[in-house]
Amino acid sequence: MKTSINPPKNEWLALLERPTQTIESIEETVTAIFDDVKRNGNDGIKRYTSIFDGVELDELFVSEEEIIEAEKLVSNELKDAIAIAKRNIENFHAAQKTDKVAIETTEGVECWQEKRPIQKVGLYIPGGTAPLFSSVLMLAIPAQIAGCKEIVLTTPPNKRGKVNPAIIYAAQQCGVTKIVKVGGIQAIAGLTFGTETIPQVYKIFGPGNQFVTIAKQLATKYGVAIDMPAGPSELLVVADEAANASFVASDLLSQAEHGSDSQVILVSTSKEKLQEVEDEIYIQIEDLSRKNIAKKAIDNSKLIFVETKEIALDLINEYGPEHFIVCTNDNDFYVDGIENAGSVFIGNYTPESAGDYASGTNHTLPTNGYTKAYSGVNLDSFLKAISFQKISEKGIQNIGKSIEVLAEAEGLDAHKNAVTLRLNSLK
Amino acid sequence: MKTSINPPKNEWLALLERPTQTIESIEETVTAIFDDVKRNGNDGIKRYTSIFDGVELDELFVSEEEIIEAEKLVSNELKDAIAIAKRNIENFHAAQKTDKVAIETTEGVECWQEKRPIQKVGLYIPGGTAPLFSSVLMLAIPAQIAGCKEIVLTTPPNKRGKVNPAIIYAAQQCGVTKIVKVGGIQAIAGLTFGTETIPQVYKIFGPGNQFVTIAKQLATKYGVAIDMPAGPSELLVVADEAANASFVASDLLSQAEHGSDSQVILVSTSKEKLQEVEDEIYIQIEDLSRKNIAKKAIDNSKLIFVETKEIALDLINEYGPEHFIVCTNDNDFYVDGIENAGSVFIGNYTPESAGDYASGTNHTLPTNGYTKAYSGVNLDSFLKAISFQKISEKGIQNIGKSIEVLAEAEGLDAHKNAVTLRLNSLK
Structure with a gap:
């Protein structure tokens, strides 16, 4: 695993870079x-x-x-x-x-x-x-x-x-x-x-x-x-003294088993916890049926230490993880401050696999930084919003003049005329 | 203008075809x-x-x-x-x-x-x-x-x-x-x-x-x-005896002045109203500053007569207009039944230009049949939905077994293990 201690902000982009694919x-x-x-x-x-x-x-x-x-x-x-x-x-x-x-x-x-x-x-x-x-x-x-x-x-x-x-x-x-x-x-x-x-x-x-x-x-x-452009699956965990290292390790491994191109990142304000999780990973990985796949992903995974939770949150928002597990002694700070993420898992008893299968949230989520602009699949993904308007005689008299002025300023006579005809009919 | 009387359903696709662009x-x-x-x-x-x-x-x-x-x-x-x-x-x-x-x-x-x-x-x-x-x-x-x-x-x-x-x-x-x-x-x-x-x-x-x-x-x-793929602007009006022909003509012309590739369609269950609107168009067009642009669009525009409102609605949903004006003696029938449209304008005093400028609805709308899958721009276009989950010790005990079974059936051991570890810690 690759450990970074206090990476400076100007190196975040490179540190958090996803593998690019030639298409x-x-x-x-x-x-x-x-x-x-x-x-x-x-x-x-x-x-x-x-x-x-x-x-x-x-x-x-x-x-x-x-x-x-x-x-x-x-x-x-x-x-x-x-x-x-x-x-x-x-x-x-x-x-x-x-x-x-x-x-x-x-x-x-x-x-x-x-x-x-x-x-x-x-x-x-x-x-x-x-x-x-x-x-x-x-x-x-x-x-x-x-x-x-x-x-x-x-x-x-x-x-x-x-x-x-x-x-x-x-x-x-x-x-x-x-x-x-x-x-x-x-x-x-x-x-x-x-x-x-x-x-x-x-x-x-x-x-x-x-x-x-x-x-x-x-x-x-x-x-x-x-629905959205797709890329390899990702998990970012933020963990500090409050986290159970064994649980965190199991979550990182559940991401790693998806494929050797899976993205696995652990951010922590505790160097001890980083080390503890890393040790746990190497213990648990041995028993997995997809050990070989997981090992490749883990080799490329990142352990990042930062001094404060504010820096951690900045870095996480810069990355915009698909899955985001929060296991710290101030979870609300991260939950309130997260801008870019697909699905967020809070606390020691909320593994990512719960959301993958059975908690009720959707597991079809944006990857590859698309969390900055895309929602995961949700009910609205299968609907479209249609707008309706119904204007009474009184209504067109109230806003007709404004429409005429605006249409004229944009040089669209016929748009104006559609209103003028109606207003004249009501005189 | 091109008039179609009772076009058979198997000709709708060709009749409603939009101009394709080579890109x-x-x-x-x-x-x-x-x-x-x-x-x-x-x-x-x-x-x-x-x-x-x-x-x-x-x-x-x-x-x-x-x-x-x-x-x-x-x-x-x-x-x-x-x-x-x-x-x-x-x-x-x-x-x-x-x-x-x-x-x-x-x-x-x-x-x-x-x-x-x-x-x-x-x-x-x-x-x-x-x-x-x-x-x-x-x-x-x-x-x-x-x-x-x-x-x-x-x-x-x-x-x-x-x-x-x-x-x-x-x-x-x-x-x-x-x-x-x-x-x-x-x-x-x-x-x-x-x-x-x-x-x-x-x-x-x-x-x-x-x-x-x-x-x-x-x-x-x-x-x-x-936001969405774009194409030339479109208006479809459905009108019958209840419609004011002069108003309808002014709406069709306000669409036509956008450009010679604008799509302008009038559907009616009344042959008389079709004729009345067409006559009005040729009167009103003469006074427009963008007459030359509008004339080209009007030449390509379509007047379609159908026998019943049910057929009309089917045809309209097949087309999926960006702007849809409903001016009939059963507006609710169309409002309730419309599946594919960007913005809907109801009644004689609701010109499209109201929605273009000042009624309050958005005028950035899907064209080119994209109404079948896309919403127009709305508040949600600038937001993304993030899902959150927080599972208690009791919660993971309630759904943990199901997650284990599902993960195992998909062959994802590490997903299962993330739950098993937590369940074991609670035994």
Whole structure:
């Protein structure tokens, strides 16, 4: 691990730098596959599924039989755990519903804002070694609460053309309307253009590797919105004497096991605690099944000592971590002062994995410094705000003159005229 | 004008198609300017300002003297009109503030969501013939209410290196912290990378021509968020016997004067009203100062007759207009049923220009069908939602087991271990 003691402010940027990825070569691949899927629809989708996933698909959708089979294959223990996570996620996201905002800005001028669901959304769930059914919960639950009509989930099939039963089961629990057995760039292309059978959607959500990330970015050029740009997962912990070093070490390791490019940072105002946590990490890491992955991430991780909590907070806001654990004897200081973070975990008994699975908060969060401008996925991610206005005869008489003056000053006669005609009719 | 009578549903897509723009050649220019500004900072900015705006700038910022001068140059009548618009916009956007959303999802598991301002934002205001100070109000007012610390406005200078006084005055009224005399691609590049004197921002807002639009899209590749993709402005009016044809014509013309690529559509269940409005348009257009621009847009505009309001609503939701005026004898039907629109104007006395300037709603709205997934600019556009969680010893005992089961099923041992350690410590 790399330890920095009192790094000067002008070195923070370099110290906190995330690994950059070169994307030029990927872009060409992504563009080619998009063009192909746009032209050839399902044939293109199937071709790339054969190339990248090594399976010839006859049928692109999970069938009714596969849904029934999945239900049988998932253990009752897992079903119960999913039910508890689902209930908490539902409660937290349902609480985010906002009422219509309505005011009369001037007598006779009623303005209001209402949120309406995005009608068609696509949820991307990565394949690979771990079946990320927790991401299904995190995306499908708010989509369902928002009232999205069409919720299309895409996920890569395995070599036998099957989707992991836990993913199918979770999708069924949360109102997903279609499960497409397609992953990677071709899945994003399918959702972007639509095919003979895959619906075109208006917004695409979900994590993915570099290829999926670039594909989502390309999708925005074709008029499809995306949840956010993605990057490797990150955790920053601020800890002092109040923190349990063993717990902190376990949290840093839970981040490190995600991948060798995971970002793991510990900031402390206590040199003793830094050392204690480091020692604990090297003890705990030995027992992990993903030890090799975790070791690489830990080698690149950073232990940073700073003199005061004010400096610590400045540095943390400069970094803007995706996950931020606060375990100090003045947690309120950090909670009140944090400007840039995705999700914040407070106190010794709040591990990051609680938010990853079951506390109720969403785990789809901005990385790579995007916390400075982006929210994590929440109920509003599946809604858009529409504004309404209704002006009475009295109302247009109250604000008409101002509109005329403003429109004229901007040189827009017809804008002015639309008001003048109405005002004249009321004389 | 082009009249369609009862277009069949399978022809709607073609009928409602927006003009597509080719962007490949622009992209090269934008990329070259971005690279230059990234490398050369203010020197690059000044070079392109010289090339595109025809002025050699010594100083990139509007000075204290220019601010004082602007205040003198703006008429009292315009100041009063700006004050009224500002008050309404402030009221409507302040009403959009949301409280902290806090719930205990399980006993001992507190979750909450709080919104915090985006610290640094850039507002782009186009130059050209009309000084769009109204866009200054629409962007700076919510930024100020949100609590953004740095609000940087950029706008192109005229040939004498000056910024329109109404823009400077409006910016001063709304808490803009810096006004940069730079427009076009180089302005967006400056906000994206920062220069010796221009601050790097986290999110860029505002309208602009094709170059600015592509530049904003490129900015997202460098980690800067943008408000939304932009396209030519649009208005769709639905009108029947209840509508005043003269008013409707004036609204369609106020849209048409924006530019020859403006989208103007009238949908009606009354053939008589369609004809009446068309006749009125040809009468009113003659008196407009921007007659030539408006005529081109009107030539391409569409009058669509459909048999029922249900069909009309379907068609309107398929199109997803930026501005949507409803003037019928069943306005509630449309207001309740609209799924995709930016801003909705209801009744005979609610011209679009009211929302453009002074009713209080925002005029920065999604075009080009983006209403299907994007909100217009609103208070939330300047905030991001952060989630927080605080779990007690009791809380982790309540949900710990579920997290262990879920983490194990996803093959993430270290995630499980972070919970197991805590549960064991409580045994």
